[in-house]
Amino acid sequence: MNCTLSEVCPECGDSRLSIASSSLSFVTFGFGFLLSCIAFAAVTRNADNEIGDLTATVLQMAEHIDRIVSSLSQLEIQGDPVLKGMFSLMQSSLKGFREAHSKAQRYLESFKTPTSVCTRIRWWFYEKETAAAMARLQTYKQHFTAIQITFLMRKLETQSDNIELLQRDLRERPKDIL
Structure with a gap:
């Protein structure tokens, strides 16, 4: 896996910036879901x-x-x-x-x-x-x-x-x- 910062990885076809943004979107979704569950628990506790x-x-x-x-x-x-x-x-x-x-x-x-x-x-x-x-x-x-x-x-x-x-x-x- 010989990828540089600005190049596209030949094996996966994604740049490191694209991989980082995808990872950040998963974390954001998880955090939003967790906050929604906490808000529901607070309202109905x-x-x-x-x-x-x-x-x-x-x-x-x-x-x-x-x-x-x-x-x-x-x-x-x-x-x-x-x-x-x-x-x-x-x-x-x-x-x-x-x-x-x-x-x-x-x-x-x-x-x-x-x-x-x-x-x-x-x-x-x-x-x-x-x-x-x-x-x-x-x-x-x-x-x-x-x-x-x-x-x-x-x-x-x-x-x-x-x-x-x-x-x-x-x-x-x-x-x-x-």
Whole structure:
């Protein structure tokens, strides 16, 4: 192999500069691939924890809504025309929450094996959809909290009115009856 720096090697037909550039391109490709793998690992390294946290959050929201619904069901809604009108709003919000909750649960169930590479890729790819589903659930939770506060405020007003009526009746009664 008698090649000089500027000549083409007779055995291989490539100059030393061509061989060096080809070698450098292989190193560059390898380095780029390594950096891509590191970036993917950095983005998806907490996928297991995030999936677990979101699943727990979805369950906590469902428990919270169930507590609100059970407390509202104990109120005397049918006797109060204002509360009775709001009851349909609560029912429609409950239906919407149940649908969003079951959809989010099914969605998170699809990421049940987060340690696989395919699941991590899907998790990374659908990150915005996951955030949108969680925001939808949070919106329903806020609706229910507002409904609960409104119902309780109305109940408090009704009871305050009843107390005032009782006090007035007691003041107006003759003292000899007592």
